[in-house]
Amino acid sequence: MKILRGIEKLAVDANPILSAIIGGNACRVFGHADNTAFYTTLFNYREVEKYIPVLSSKRNISLEDLYLALSMLPLSVYDEDFYKDKIRQAKNMIAKKDPDDAHLLALALELNCPIWSNDRDFEGLKIKLYTTLDLIAE
Secondary structure, eight states: OOTTTTOOEEEEOHHHHHHHHTTOHHHHHHHTOTTOEEEEEHHHHHHHHHHHHHHHHHHTOOHHHHHHHHHHSOEEEEOHHHHGGGHHHHHHHHTTTOGGGHHHHHHHHHHTOOEEOSOGGGTTSSSOEEOHHHHHOO
């Protein structure tokens, strides 16, 4: 399995994080990440936290288990101060698609790294994008 073929760092969107905490395919990516660092924004992290009660109800998984799974992910969380110099550029790049995605895009620009998301809004932005399926492809 060639998961994370030489990828040193990834800016991670909320959807792979949510998938990982319920044991989805994203969990495999995090589990094979010996040489890859994962980053997300506080904005995205809070989005995950907001959705955990809904996920708990839908999947019949305890809140405690979901929060525990979230806390165990090898994920560094940055607030807007870290990527503030890139936020205007990111907003200009993604404004016509989803302005909420500007935070993760700005982080990726600041870190000079690809984005891991299953959100099609990041397509065509002149930044490398990986989906979960891309990362687990053999």
